[in-house]
Amino acid sequence: MVTKGNAFDPNCPTRTILDRIGDKWTVLVVLSLRSGPLRFTELRDGIGRVAPKVLTQTLRRMERDGLITREVYPEIPPRVVYTLTPMGASLIEPISVITDWAETHVPAITKAQAAYDELA
Amino acid sequence: MVTKGNAFDPNCPTRTILDRIGDKWTVLVVLSLRSGPLRFTELRDGIGRVAPKVLTQTLRRMERDGLITREVYPEIPPRVVYTLTPMGASLIEPISVITDWAETHVPAITKAQAAYDELA
DNA sequence: CCTCGACGGTATCCATTGGTAACTGGCTAC
DNA sequence: GTAGCCAGTTACCAATGGATACCGTCGAGG
Structure with missing residues (x-):
């Protein structure tokens, strides 16, 4: 009934991680970090319009989860570099599978939505 | 700079679909529907505590996206059966990749979180 | 009778979150 | 002196997520 794991148990850590990844x-x-470390503003500019607050939250969470490292260089102006950890890098593959799926099915989904809205 | 697609463009449909999948x-x-069609209450009970409103929203969205079909049998008491479409079923593989990753890395992430919180 | 429960939802309300806009500090370049 | 850079933070507000209660219709049970 349940998958190999127990993603259906709300208290299962897998569920939490799933939310995080999602x-x-x-x-x-x-x-963004796939091809190398980036600074805060580079991330902000690379990702189409994120509020800095939200980006900070995201980065902190990812740091806590051990997906990225945050290196602060106490210079002026400050410099903070974010890097994928090996664990973070291991996420690239699974994420690629999803994005590939998404890109493949964009036309079909768009079409399905149009059909659905048609008879609404 | 950008992936094969353009998930970084906020207006890109891929992004929307990514949110959906996430x-x-x-x-x-x-x-839940992996192993066959289910009724509303079966889904609700199978998934650890979902508010019915939220489940309805989710199901409607998925129906609109062409991931599931919704069949209504006008009986008393009413019967509504949800089934994965082929496209919906094609999502099982990608999702499994993610859940596998999650389950594999639960210990590492939990450990990373503990370490992070330790020195906070 | 008449009330209770099954089913597939809505309706209402509140808490949490996502997001926007403005500001900070310290130094450097104009 | 003042404008700008970086990496955020601090209000503040709108939207969303979620819990709870309720709906109509019918057959079964008392």
Whole structure:
């Protein structure tokens, strides 16, 4: 009845992690850092319009989860560099599978939506 | 700079679909329907405590996106059966990749969180 | 009778969250 | 002196998520 794990138990940590991964910004941060470390503003500019507050929240969470590291260089102006940890990098593959699926099915979904709205 | 697609463009449909897939309940609905059609209450009971309103919203969205079908049997008491479409079923694989990742990394993430909170 | 429960939802309300806009501090360049 | 850079933070507000209660219709049970 239940999957191999127990994602159906609300108290299961898998569920929490699933939520985390499913987060819009988390996915985009991972993809952004794919090709190397970035600074805060580089992330902000690379990801189409994120509120800095939200980006900070996302990055802190990801740091806490061990997906990225945050290195602060106490210079003026300040410099903070975010880097994927090996665990964070291991997320690229699963995320790619999802984005591939999404891109493949965009036309079908758009079409389904149009059909649905048609007879509404 | 950008992935194969353009998930970084906020107006890109891929982004919308990504949000959809990332949705907590959508994932659980797909997994629930994996082994066959289910009725509303079966879904509700199978997924650890969902508010009916939220489940309805989720199901309507998924129906609109062409991931599931909704069949109403005008009986008393009413019977409504939800079934994965082929497209919906094609989501099982990608989702499994993610859940596998999540389950594999639960210990590491939990450990990372503990370490982070330790020195906070 | 008449009330109770099954089913597939709505309706209402509140808490949490996502997001916007403005501001901070410290230094450097104009 | 004042404008700007970076990496945020601090209000503040709108939207969303979620809990709870309720609806109509019917057959079953008392």
